Amino acid sequence: MNIEQKIKQTIQKYKLCNKKEKILVALSGGKDSTVTAYLLKKFGYRIEGFHIDLGMGKYSEKCLSAVKKFCRDLKIKLHIYDIKKEMGSSMCYLRSAIQSKKSLKNCAICGVIKKWILNREARKLKADKIATGHNLDDEAQTFLMNIFKGSPELSANSGAITRNISDSKFIPRIKPLFYILENDVREYSQDEKLPVVYEKCPCALDSYRIQVREFLNTLSRKNRINIIKNFDKVSKRIQKDKNIKIKYCEICREPSRNEICKKCELMKT
Ligand code: AMP
Numbered sequence: 001m002n003i004e005q006k007i008k009q010t011i012q013k014y015k016l017c018n019k020k021e022k023i024l025v026a027l028s029g030g031k032d033s034t035v036t037a038y039l040l041k042k043f044g045y046r047i048e049g050f051h052i053d054l055g056m057g058k059y060s061e062k063c064l065s066a067v068k069k070f071c072r073d074l075k076i077k078l079h080i081y082d083i084k085k086e087m088g089s090s091m092c093y094l095r096s097a098i099q100s101k102k103s104l105k106n107c108a109i110c111g112v113i114k115k116w117i118l119n120r121e122a123r124k125l126k127a128d129k130i131a132t133g134h135n136l137d138d139e140a141q142t143f144l145m146n147i148f149k150g151s152p153e154l155s156a157n158s159g160a161i162t163r164n165i166s167d168s169k170f171i172p173r174i175k176p177l178f179y180i181l182e183n184d185v186r187e188y189s190q191d192e193k194l195p196v197v198y199e200k201c202p203c204a205l206d207s208y209r210i211q212v213r214e215f216l217n218t219l220s221r222k223n224r225i226n227i228i229k230n231f232d233k234v235s236k237r238i239q240k241d242k243n244i245k246i247k248y249c250e251i252c253r254e255p256s257r258n259e260i261c262k263k264c265e266l267m268k269t
């Protein structure tokens with residue numbers, strides 16, 4: 001089965017989206033999210049693009065121009081969120097301010113802030129779903145890291161579609177590339193000559209994640225696919241809360257599991 005067929009199958013099997021819904025694709029400028037948007041569009045879904053300009057110098061400039069070119073070529077409506085304008089400083093600055101108070105990894109901080117922005121802006125744009133470019137290797141990494149931490153249940157609500165959360169302020173997230181190996185995504189993006197930035201984010205210096213990624217890269221395709229097969233088999237059984245109670249953050253009023261959401265918790269002085 002080629003990657004197009006596999007992605008179609010994932011969309012149908014896990015009921016990720018339908019053709020009436022408005023899907024906001026989180027476009028980073030990298031291969032994964034670009035392929036996600038390219039294929040959703042090719043399959044006839046109603047998509048719009050959303051890019052967060054992280055204000056990180058040359059790297060961000062390259063990402064922004066790749067996303068603009070891609071959306072222009074494919075006639076996809078693009079929304080750009082300028083983090084410096086909206087939040088007062090670049091992601092690098094926000095991160096170092098947070099790290100001066102809390103010892104947290106770069107990617108963890110960036111991930112929390114991006115998710116917060118995506119949910120809020122997708123809701124303002126009346127999107128039904130948010131699509132991200134996470135691929136099988138990303139998901140296998142996260143699943144293994146949670147196992148190594150001794151907490152596989154941290155993976156319980158992930159999957160090709162967010163599970164167990166139903167709240168009008170929460171926009172479900174879908175990952176159409178969940179079952180696609182990173183190498184296959186790269187090859188596809190090259191075959192289709194998509195305008196993509198292949199460099200990794202200069203701030204992705206989370207040494208533990210890199211170590212796990214390097215370990216995964218030593219495994220065969222079959223073994224990596226099997227990690228996700230294991231995830232599918234155990235994920236239903238390790239779910240603790242079948243119906244996650246959503247509260248609204250006391251500071252920003254965004255949906256949260258706790259009184260204060262993860263993003264506000266990070267930014268608290
Ligand atoms: P990452 O955590 O950088 O591996 O990114 C995972 C997914 O988040 C990507 O596939 C995109 O869908 C989304 N994403 C990452 N960075 C951005 C960005 N700057 N703007 C919009 N979406 C992003």
Ligand code: ZN
Pocket residue numbers: 249250251252253254260261262263264265
């Ligand atoms: Zn908050």
